[in-house]
Amino acid sequence: MGIVKLFDGIYSIDGRLATENLAPGMRVYGEKLHRIDGKEYREWDPYRSKLAGAIRRGLKEVAIKPGTDVLYLGASTGTTPSHVSDIIGSEGTVFCVEISPQSMKQLLPLSEKRENLVPILGDARKPDDYKDVGKVDVLYQDVAQPDQDDIIIMNAKKFLKKGGIAMFCIKSQSIDVLRSPADVFAQVKAKLEPHFEFVQEMALEPFDKDHLFLVMRGR
Numbered sequence: 001m002g003i004v005k006l007f008d009g010i011y012s013i014d015g016r017l018a019t020e021n022l023a024p025g026m027r028v029y030g031e032k033l034h035r036i037d038g039k040e041y042r043e044w045d046p047y048r049s050k051l052a053g054a055i056r057r058g059l060k061e062v063a064i065k066p067g068t069d070v071l072y073l074g075a076s077t078g079t080t081p082s083h084v085s086d087i088i089g090s091e092g093t094v095f096c097v098e099i100s101p102q103s104m105k106q107l108l109p110l111s112e113k114r115e116n117l118v119p120i121l122g123d124a125r126k127p128d129d130y131k132d133v134g135k136v137d138v139l140y141q142d143v144a145q146p147d148q149d150d151i152i153i154m155n156a157k158k159f160l161k162k163g164g165i166a167m168f169c170i171k172s173q174s175i176d177v178l179r180s181p182a183d184v185f186a187q188v189k190a191k192l193e194p195h196f197e198f199v200q201e202m203a204l205e206p207f208d209k210d211h212l213f214l215v216m217r218g219r
């Protein structure tokens with residue numbers, strides 16, 4: 001079985017993305033497990049995770065590395081957060097904000113097996129409610145809401161370290177279904193520009209339609 005390291009903590013196994021499982025023996029969303037040289041890896045599906053899709057679409061640098069502290073907004077049931085937890089390992093922490101109590105029910109048992117994953121039932125529009133998180137190296141946002149640009153700006157101001165990286169999944173359909181995705185993305189970028197320096201951007205097709213994945217550095 002061919003394993004290649006792509007980035008710190010991120011691998012390709014026979015051409016499929018994978019991370020080393022921090023909770024060996026446990027699957028999070030039915031993903032395939034591989035045992036290689038005494039280590040267990042979890043396949044990382046780009047059709048289920050936009051971060052995996054962005055890597056497959058040519059992300060040049062992944063700011064999420066072993067030891068990184070991440071604030072993750074819109075954690076849902078933990079698909080992508082679980083891979084972030086694998087990558088950052090025991091020296092990092094991923095704070096997972098999720099508004100849906102239903103999704104939180106699946107995140108909680110995950111956090112019992114993964115000490116670096118902290119679930120927070122909360123609204124990403126109210127960062128004061130989780131202010132104890134403190135400063136982080138990376139802010140990741142995937143809330144798919146009409147005001148997702150305001151949400152990332154207010155959270156970056158409060159939590160992102162100076163020069164830290166924000167990763168932002170913009171869903172044009174959540175912002176305006178009537179306008180073209182290109183128009184929506186241009187409008188959102190104009191609003192973000194005073195607050196962030198753009199590092200890289202990519203469409204996520206064929207993994208996700210009408211999504212822009214933006215990597216930005218906080219100003």
Ligand SMILES: C[S@@+](CC[C@H](N)C(=O)[O-])C[C@H]1O[C@@H](n2cnc3c(N)ncnc32)[C@H](O)[C@@H]1O
Nearest residue numbers: 074075076079080098099100123124125142143
């Ligand atoms: C597209 S899903 C996220 C998928 C997840 N990022 C992954 O890759 O595994 C969007 C999530 O954002 C959550 N959400 C929506 N508005 C929110 C808000 N204001 N605060 C926190 N979470 C929110 C939704 O409940 C949903 O679970």
